[in-house]
Amino acid sequence: MAKLEKTNLSRRYFLQGGAAVGGTAALVGLGAHDASAQNAIQWNRAADIIIVGAGVSGLSAAVEAAEQGSSVIAIDMNYDIGGHGIMSGGQLHLGGGNEHQKAANVKDSPDSVFKDWTRHDHHAARYSDRDLVRVFADWNVDTYGWLLKQGVKYEPGMQQSAASTVPRQFRTVEWHIPSEVIAPRRNRNGSGLVRPLAASARAKGVEIVLNTRMTKIIREQPLSGRVLGVAAEGPNGPANYQARKGVIICTGGHSSNVTLRRTFDPRLTEEYQVACSTYSLQSGDGEIAAMDVGAALWATANQTAEAGTAVTKTRHIGCQWGYASLVYEPDSPLFPKARAMGLTVEDFQNVIMVKENGLRFVDETKGNYDFFAACMAWSGDPEKLNGGGPIWAVFDQNAANRERWKTEPPYVDLTGWFFKGDTLKELANNIAGPYQRRKMDPAVLEATVAKFNAAVDSGKDEFGRKAMNFKIDTPPFFAAWTTPILHDTLTGIHTNTNGQVVDRSGQAIAGLYCAGESMGGFAQHGLARCIIFGRVAARHASTGKSAVSASL
């Protein structure tokens, strides 16, 4: 994916366009000495609570806030709701002794949830902020029932996963209208979470404003006072949204923002694509805007704890976004952007992986963090020392036959993500993807394949690969994009147990909240933590307790 387009984090307080709230510029929450012309803000829209991002955490916050009696406007930069959540598998990690667990005879309690997710012997739990985990644990059972009340349905059955020592994972039922699932027929069960939440929010009076990107958080003073609202860019130009009680940042993390993601892991250069970014971006906008008004980051070790799905192995090869379970079929509204479904790999012994230099570097059948480290290791390009460069799965026609692959569109993307050659030399000469910075040397690729074929004969592989049954010797030969794909944001903005954003001196910033993948401190994969902390933030914001200006 190309670098995320630069956000317009404008410093202007006077923004034009649209009808101002009350028809005139408003001087909001300012002491007399600060009510100068330069701090006058023209508000275009106002609500008790402004939510930025209508994905999993944003929609959960919206419903909760409406239930608490707040008026709510949620803005989202995408053309539809749901964020990553609509593409998710809908696997919910909720326990604590809920009805689903009782039906499956699973004994659990909030204390057990807390203990598991603060375990020192599990990398996904080790670096957690235990105050936040305590809140999460205590909201599990209530959230299970709350989702049912919003119209979310659950499939039977439970699994045990990650740091949990008892089964706590079960799936939502996929949304029943295929055209609203975005990637239909591919178990995108998270659609059955976000569609009912959006319907419930709208029924409760929440206004969801789409195609509108938050560009700035507006605070009384750049680094002091309360947060008053946000500036955004919509279809009709810029507009300011006033939040009488609070702004809740729910922008879903930072993995689509190359510069920000490299703050946590410098290896994550531009060639790494992000799962779901065909649909919605993990823009990093929330983190950047919050930091601009003084917010601190929190528990950043979680991003590189080498647990969970920060980085994942590409299973659908030969297309730009080949996440393990996400496939866009030609009737998906996203297909024109995705351009190909990818070839689904059943057995990785059917391919070798080479870097842009044509050299193998790893046992291709692995998929752990050592595998990813090898993928992201220096490829030898003297002008690109960070990142590992593109990785190509190289295979022959026999492998395609074994896998029953059709090496043509709509399965593969011929615009830079899949190449063919009648000889290995021709294949190497043809490879010219957007991130292939140097031409692959045909002699190197030929030598790599010859060495691999010799290892098949001897049974001894230089990378210790055991599955060595098939040579690469039958033309035509193919190269399919198989560079690892990014998935979860596991760190972000510091919040306290009310979801209030905390600044660099440890003080809550009045009127500013954060939830979901943009929030730091608790790195459990996915939906459950996003739902719960969205609710927590909305519940506290609705009290209005954070709407009081701190001293300026």
Ligand SMILES: Cc1cc2nc3c(=O)[nH]c(=O)nc-3n(C[C@H](O)[C@H](O)[C@H](O)COP(=O)(O)OP(=O)(O)OC[C@H]3O[C@@H](n4cnc5c(N)ncnc54)[C@H](O)[C@@H]3O)c2cc1C
């Ligand atoms: C393919 C896939 C499968 C997954 N499967 C599972 C699963 O089975 N179980 C699980 O627990 N988790 C799963 N996840 C993870 C889960 O979907 C996410 O953790 C969750 O959706 C994050 O919620 P969020 O509210 O933080 O962000 P999102 O749901 O992504 O929502 C963020 C929203 O913010 C909007 N936004 C961003 N920047 C701005 C801006 N400047 N202005 C306005 N709007 C903005 C985006 O457009 C988006 O709609 C999966 C993720 C993917 C990609």
